[in-house]
Amino acid sequence: MLSIDVQHTDGKARAGVLTTPHGQVQTPIFMPVGTAGSVKGVTPDQLSAAGSQMILANTYHMMLRPGGETVERLGGLHTMMGWDGQILTDSGGFQVFSLSHLRQIDDEKVVFQSHIDGSMEELTPRRCMEIQRQLGADVIMQLDECPPGDADHDHVARAVDRSILWAKKCKQAWGDEGRPDKQALFGIQQGGVFGDLRAASAEALVELDLPGYAIGGLSVGEGHEAMTLALDATDSLFPSDRPRYLMGVGEPRDILAAVLRGIDMFDCVMPTRNARNAFAFTWGGRLRLRNAKWKTDTLPLDENCTCYACRNFSRGTIRHLFMAKEMLAATLLTIHNLHFFADFMGAIRKSIEAGSLESDAQKWVSQMYA
Amino acid sequence: MLSIDVQHTDGKARAGVLTTPHGQVQTPIFMPVGTAGSVKGVTPDQLSAAGSQMILANTYHMMLRPGGETVERLGGLHTMMGWDGQILTDSGGFQVFSLSHLRQIDDEKVVFQSHIDGSMEELTPRRCMEIQRQLGADVIMQLDECPPGDADHDHVARAVDRSILWAKKCKQAWGDEGRPDKQALFGIQQGGVFGDLRAASAEALVELDLPGYAIGGLSVGEGHEAMTLALDATDSLFPSDRPRYLMGVGEPRDILAAVLRGIDMFDCVMPTRNARNAFAFTWGGRLRLRNAKWKTDTLPLDENCTCYACRNFSRGTIRHLFMAKEMLAATLLTIHNLHFFADFMGAIRKSIEAGSLESDAQKWVSQMYA
Numbered sequence: 001m002l003s004i005d006v007q008h009t010d011g012k013a014r015a016g017v018l019t020t021p022h023g024q025v026q027t028p029i030f031m032p033v034g035t036a037g038s039v040k041g042v043t044p045d046q047l048s049a050a051g052s053q054m055i056l057a058n059t060y061h062m063m064l065r066p067g068g069e070t071v072e073r074l075g076g077l078h079t080m081m082g083w084d085g086q087i088l089t090d091s092g093g094f095q096v097f098s099l100s101h102l103r104q105i106d107d108e109k110v111v112f113q114s115h116i117d118g119s120m121e122e123l124t125p126r127r128c129m130e131i132q133r134q135l136g137a138d139v140i141m142q143l144d145e146c147p148p149g150d151a152d153h154d155h156v157a158r159a160v161d162r163s164i165l166w167a168k169k170c171k172q173a174w175g176d177e178g179r180p181d182k183q184a185l186f187g188i189q190q191g192g193v194f195g196d197l198r199a200a201s202a203e204a205l206v207e208l209d210l211p212g213y214a215i216g217g218l219s220v221g222e223g224h225e226a227m228t229l230a231l232d233a234t235d236s237l238f239p240s241d242r243p244r245y246l247m248g249v250g251e252p253r254d255i256l257a258a259v260l261r262g263i264d265m266f267d268c269v270m271p272t273r274n275a276r277n278a279f280a281f282t283w284g285g286r287l288r289l290r291n292a293k294w295k296t297d298t299l300p301l302d303e304n305c306t307c308y309a310c311r312n313f314s315r316g317t318i319r320h321l322f323m324a325k326e327m328l329a330a331t332l333l334t335i336h337n338l339h340f341f342a343d344f345m346g347a348i349r350k351s352i353e354a355g356s357l358e359s360d361a362q363k364w365v366s367q368m369y370a
Numbered sequence: 371m372l373s374i375d376v377q378h379t380d381g382k383a384r385a386g387v388l389t390t391p392h393g394q395v396q397t398p399i400f401m402p403v404g405t406a407g408s409v410k411g412v413t414p415d416q417l418s419a420a421g422s423q424m425i426l427a428n429t430y431h432m433m434l435r436p437g438g439e440t441v442e443r444l445g446g447l448h449t450m451m452g453w454d455g456q457i458l459t460d461s462g463g464f465q466v467f468s469l470s471h472l473r474q475i476d477d478e479k480v481v482f483q484s485h486i487d488g489s490m491e492e493l494t495p496r497r498c499m500e501i502q503r504q505l506g507a508d509v510i511m512q513l514d515e516c517p518p519g520d521a522d523h524d525h526v527a528r529a530v531d532r533s534i535l536w537a538k539k540c541k542q543a544w545g546d547e548g549r550p551d552k553q554a555l556f557g558i559q560q561g562g563v564f565g566d567l568r569a570a571s572a573e574a575l576v577e578l579d580l581p582g583y584a585i586g587g588l589s590v591g592e593g594h595e596a597m598t599l600a601l602d603a604t605d606s607l608f609p610s611d612r613p614r615y616l617m618g619v620g621e622p623r624d625i626l627a628a629v630l631r632g633i634d635m636f637d638c639v640m641p642t643r644n645a646r647n648a649f650a651f652t653w654g655g656r657l658r659l660r661n662a663k664w665k666t667d668t669l670p671l672d673e674n675c676t677c678y679a680c681r682n683f684s685r686g687t688i689r690h691l692f693m694a695k696e697m698l699a700a701t702l703l704t705i706h707n708l709h710f711f712a713d714f715m716g717a718i719r720k721s722i723e724a725g726s727l728e729s730d731a732q733k734w735v736s737q738m739y740a
Contacts, residue, residue, distance in 0.1 A: 036694040037687065043701065044682065046413075066665065066690045073666040074686045082682035295436065296443040312414065312452035316444045317407065320436045324406040327697055331413065 002139065002184030002211045004243040004264060008353045012235040012262040015352040018054075018243055020138035021182060022078070022086045025053040027243065028259050028348055030341045031088060031267040036061045037071075037080055040272050041327075041334040044082040050307060050335050051342025054086035056267040059131055059141075060095035064114045064121065068134035076136030088139040088267070089132050090247070091170075091188070092123055094146050094216070105145070107165055125169035129185075133177055141214060142170040144188040149221035156192040159217075163190045164204040171208055184211035186245060192217055193226045195233065202237035212243040215263070219248040228257045235262035252281070252344060252368055256361040259348055271341045275333035278322045281340040285368050287315070289333065294319040307339035308332075372509065372554030372581045374613040374634065378723045382605040382632040385722040388424075388613055390508035391552060392448070392456045395423040397613065398629050398718055400711045401458060401637040406431045407441075407450055410642050411697075411704040414452040420677060420705050421712025424456035426637040429501055429511075430465035434484045434491065438504035446506030458509040458637070459502050460617070461540075461558070462493055464516050464586070475515070477535055495539035499555075503547055511584060512540040514558040519591035526562040529587075533560045534574040541578055554581035556615060562587055563596045565603065572607035582613040585633070589618040598627045605632035622651070622714060622738055626731040629718055641711045645703035648692045651710040655738050657685070659703065664689040677709035678702075 004027065006016040016027045032039045032047065035058045039047050047055070057077055062068065074080050077087055093110070096102060100112035100121075109124045125143045132140040144163040147156050167187045174185045187205035191197030205213055215234065218227045231246070238244055245265035246258045255266055271281065278289040282302040287294075289301075300310035301318065309318070309332035321329035351360040374397065376386040386397045402409045402417065405428045409417050417425070427447055432438065444450050447457055463480070466472060470482035470491075479494045495513045502510040514533040517526050537557045544555045557575035561567030575583055585604065588597045601616070608614055615635035616628045625636055641651065648659040652672040657664075659671075670680035671688070679688070679702035691699035721730040 036691075036696055038691055038694075038696040038698040041697045043416075043678070043698065045678070061694075065694055066686075070666055070686070070690070074668060074684055074690075080684070080687045080690070082687075296440055298444060308413070308415070314444055314450075316436075316440070317450045317452075320440070320444075320450070321406075321408055324408075324431075324435055326406055326408040327411050327700065328408040328413065330697065331701075 001181050002243070004212075004241065006240065010352040010355045010357045011260065013259050013352045013357050014262060014264060015349045016264065018264070020086050020184065022084065022138050025086060026349055027264040028255075028345055029054055029265055030255070030345050031056045031265065032272060032338055032341070033058070033267055033269045034081060035269075036065070037077070039334075039338075041276065041330045042338070046308070046331070046335055047083070047338065048085065050338035051346075052085070052338055054088065055083065056088050056090065057081070057135065057137065058092070058095060059089045059128070059135065060092035060099065062135055063092060063131050064116050064119075068131040072134040072136075076134070078136060086139070087137040089135050089137040089141065091128050091141040091143045092131070093128075093144045094247070096123060097146050107162060110143075110145075125166045126173040129170055129173035129177060133179060133183065137183065139184045139186060139212065140174075141186050142167045142188055144190060144216055146190065146217050146220070147192060149192070151192060153194055153197070156190065156194055156197055156217075160190045160197050160201045163188060164201065167205055167208055167210075171210065186210060186212040186214045188214045188216040188247070189237075190217045191230070193222050193230050195230070198230055198233060199237060206237070206239060210242070212245060213238050214245040214247050216247050218246065219250050219254070224254060224257065227254060228261065231258055231261040231263065253365050255344075256348070256365060259352075260357060260361060271337035272334050275337045276330045278329070278333065280333055281337050283364070283367055285370060289315065289319050289322055289329075291319070301333075301336050302340075305336065305339065305343075307336050309336040371551050372613070374582075374611065376610065380722040380725045380727045381630065383629050383722045383727050384632060384634060385719045386634065388634070390456050390554065392454065392508050395456060396719055397634040398625075398715055399424055399635055400625070400715045401426045401635065402642060402708055402711070403428070403637055403639045404451060405639075406435070407447070409704075409708075411646065411700045412708070416678070416701070416705055417453070417708065418455065420708035421716075422455070422708055424458065425453065426458045426460065427451070427505065427507065428462070428465060429459045429498070429505065430462035430469065432459075432505055433462060433493075433501050434486050434489075438501040442504040442506070446504070448506060456509070457507040459505050459507040459511065461498050461511040461513045462501070463498075463514045464617070466493060467516050477532060480513075480515075495536045496543040499540055499543040499547060503549060503553065507553065509554045509556060509582065510544075511556050512537045512558055514560060514586055516560065516587050516590070517562060519562070521562060523564055523567070526560065526564055526567055526587075530560045530567050530571045533558060534571065537575055537578055537580075541580065556580060556582040556584045558584045558586040558617070559607075560587045561600070563592050563600050565600070568600055568603060569607060576607070576609060580612070582615060583608050584615040584617050586617050588616065589620050589624065594624060594627065597624060598631065601628055601631040601633065623735050625714075626718070626735060629722075630727060630731060641707035642704050645707045646700045648699070648703065650703055651707050653734070653737055655740060659685065659689050659692055659699075661689070671703075671706050672710075675706065675709065675713075677706050679706040
């Protein structure tokens with residue numbers, strides 16, 4: 001069974017240990033995204049060496065290709081991905097609303113067309129639980145409705161109601177399949193930037209007494225300020241003995257703001273996607289490796305970094321590899337960025353233990369976003 | 371200084387040890403190709419773990435991008451590639467004739483337009499030696515003229531004469547730069563499928579007393595039979611105390627035929643390019659991983675293979691990764707194919723030691739090309 005043991009607090013910030021069937025990870029934790037059965041550009045060995053301990057995989061992508069049944073026949077996601085660490089799967093809901101061509105939605109189901117081949121697909125709360133059982137992740141998500149960042153109060157209120165209804169149906173299906181000890185189901189809070197809706201959503205979910213709670217519907221264009229305002233009540237809305245997961249975040253500045261408001265878990269494509277676009281994260285800000293100024297630079301991406309890329313390659317070489325369109329370029333920057341995010345989360349934990357996160361966060365933000 | 375110590379012979383076949391400034395490798399050896407500063411799809415650690423010991427890099431590609439001067443400022447190819455093993459660079463000649471838009475050729479120089487940006491470039495024997503000094507490989511190649519596989523006797527004869535002239539000029543420039551101990555210069559035999567021209571070319575090169583001899587102008591469409599006929603006299607044409615390198619080969623069947631005729635060294639894009647096109651080499655022949663029959667196959671690519679891909683991934687997963695266009699698919703097959711080629715060369719060496727290469731080669735060919 002999943003549990004979180006909060007060992008240190010610093011204001012609302014929490015440092016702890018999350019336990020799942022695949023072991024323990026320290027929180028706050030950042031999960032790299034393995035959309036289609038692979039964290040893009042790296043092997044599981046490289047992922048592990050870069051310090052990643054828990055990853056997210058996308059139910060939407062895996063249900064469309066190769067399909068939940070095929071994943072199950074291939075031994076489940078852990079076996080397919082060669083990954084013995086922890087895995088969390090999302091519900092597919094977010095991608096149905098953002099990637100697919102949505103055709104119909106009611107309280108029973110969502111019908112959509114695949115972005116891959118245009119095929120008509122259906123997702124119900126029960127089917128969502130079934131597919132996630134086939135995928136076999138340690139943590140699974142309820143099906144939810146995620147309205148766009150600029151949706152009005154009425155629209156968001158309806159999405160909150162439907163998401164609560166689906167949370168109940170998912171919990172029922174999850175219990176029917178007898179998995180409370182094998183896979184931990186998280187509810188997803190919606191409510192956009194509206195405090196009353198965030199509160200109502202959280203209250204209804206907490207009544208369901210789920211193993212963990214996710215905060216959805218943020219990082220969808222509402223901006224840093226609106227996001228932090230929406231997170232301000234997190235600590236008082238959710239019980240302290242359950243993990244809190246902010247979906248789709250992300251940006252180091254946003255992670256810091258969220259940890260300061262009591263969040264334990266994060267996921268985002270940022271380190272991997274930025275890597276493929278030739279951006280390297282460092283404590284001094286982002287480097288754009290395509291920039292001509294790196295052409296003959298013999299220094300590593302970050303002189304203090306101990307990742308494989310920094311130990312073996314110069315900025316000049318990595319720039320060349322990007323210009324020559326070599327796959328190795330993306331692989332090296334992915335390794336570096338994942339290492340940076342693991343390092344960054346480790347520094348946050350140490351800072352919580354030392355009771356200095358508020359001031360450290362200010363310092364780090366001013367260094368990174370100078 | 372480069373040397374080859376032939377330790378076992380089996381007919382004309384030789385098993386030995388090649389020594390260069392970066393250590394020793396066992397021969398016959400296969401060199402994967404790192405065209406533009408990277409063996410595509412793998413890190414140097416993965417390359418080494420797959421059993422590769424010596425690689426080829428392309429002078430043509432590196433001179434155009436990032437340029438010899440830049441490579442030198444970045445510490446040379448070994449430093450750039452993070453590769454402490456041996457490196458051989460070709461002369462650029464082959465790509466000038468096959469990839470670029472050739473504009474002019476005479477005994478002094480070849481003028482061509484870059485396939486990357488259309489810029490006008492010039493290569494002389496001296497410039498070829500200078501660029502290869504900047505790249506810093508252990509083994510370097512003379513500039514040569516490589517006529518197409520269907521060129522007639524007159525055309526090939528002129529290319530042989532010019533290549534001999536350029537060999538002399540390259541040797542002079544190489545000596546002028548004082549590198550006989552740091553970089554070993556190989557001459558390149560031309561002559562197409564014409565025995566008299568192959569003999570004349572070899573005789574002139576041997577007179578130059580170079581550290582090693584390459585056989586060029588084969589594997590350019592002449593076919594397996596014509597290639598083996600052209601190689602039949604190799605053993606008698608070149609001194610036994612110098613390594614013999616067949617350029618651009620390749621296909622396991624061709625490697626076997628060439629080893630049986632006294633060849634020590636090979637290079638080819640075959641394992642890496644095939645990997646990116648979803649073909650896996652095995653002792654039982656090639657597998658096409660895009661084939662639907664692998665969809666739910668839980669076996670590794672090859673049940674007897676100990677490579678990273680076979681230890682951690684099923685055919686079904688690798689097929690999925692190809693269908694989903696994940697970079698990891700190419701990386702895993704590249705690791706596997708490089709491991710297969712290293713394994714294959716190891717088996718050839720053992721077979722030479724046992725004195726059974728002729729019969730083993732027949733057996734292997736019948737298994738692989740059933």
